[in-house]
Amino acid sequence: MPNLADQRAIARTSSPYSPCTSLALVGFMGAGKTTVGRELASRLGWHFEDLDDLIEKLERRTVEQIFQEDGEAEFRRLEFMALRRMVKSPRHDSRVIALGGGAFIEPAIQDCLQAANIPAVFLDAPGDELFRRCDQPEVRRPLRRDQKQFEELYRRRRPEYLKATMRMDTGGKTIGAVATEIISALNLVPLPGGRE
Ligand code: S3P
Numbered sequence: 001m002p003n004l005a006d007q008r009a010i011a012r013t014s015s016p017y018s019p020c021t022s023l024a025l026v027g028f029m030g031a032g033k034t035t036v037g038r039e040l041a042s043r044l045g046w047h048f049e050d051l052d053d054l055i056e057k058l059e060r061r062t063v064e065q066i067f068q069e070d071g072e073a074e075f076r077r078l079e080f081m082a083l084r085r086m087v088k089s090p091r092h093d094s095r096v097i098a099l100g101g102g103a104f105i106e107p108a109i110q111d112c113l114q115a116a117n118i119p120a121v122f123l124d125a126p127g128d129e130l131f132r133r134c135d136q137p138e139v140r141r142p143l144r145r146d147q148k149q150f151e152e153l154y155r156r157r158r159p160e161y162l163k164a165t166m167r168m169d170t171g172g173k174t175i176g177a178v179a180t181e182i183i184s185a186l187n188l189v190p191l192p193g194g195r196e
Helices: 004-010 033-044 051-059 063-070 072-088 107-115 127-133 147-161 175-185
Strands: 022-026 047-050 095-098 120-124 166-169
Touching: 022 033, 033 047, 033 095, 033 175, 047 051, 051 063, 051 072, 051 095, 063 072, 072 107, 127 147, 166 175
Parallel strands: 022 095, 022 120, 047 095, 120 166
Antiparallel strands: none
16 A cells, blocks of 8 residues: 555646646536546545535535525635635545536636646536536526526636636546546546546
8 A cells, every 4th residue: 555645646647737636627517527526536546525515514505595595696605615625624635626617717716726736627518418417307506597598607607617727528428438538638547446
């Protein structure tokens, strides 16, 4: 079993994120941030963290309740506080973090990731495909109303997502294929216990 220093050196990518010991998945609703994130973490033997889940745990309310009771601006504040808490925790290394769809639009969130040296991978796909992928009655998304509104919001946000470290096209691809491409593009090497 390699020691911690060896483990940290195992995952490598090119500068300025070398060695790459954690990464964030960003993109619009339906981009696959959570599903691809879980797959990546399992293959790499890294931890998986979902920012929306952390907010719900800390607040003891669902994202939908937060939007209804306190509005979007308060949700964005909670998002930033939760991310800051996450990147400051001692378990900071060897983590795949899935951000909520609007998080990376906030400059403070982009700055927070950059300051923590965490590369952001933008999972991109056509708007109509994203809309279809979000057709999950069990998941309530306050900012997904109808297709026109959804695609218009995506169009407005895309320039911010494009500020991510890397863009990965996910259109028509399986979760496994996207994970494989990210691992190869960032030259990530699994820790012992990963299954890649
Ligand atoms: C949001 C996306 C959601 C969630 C919240 C706001 C957004 O996350 O954070 O409903 O602003 O796009 P997912 O992208 O995981 O659905």
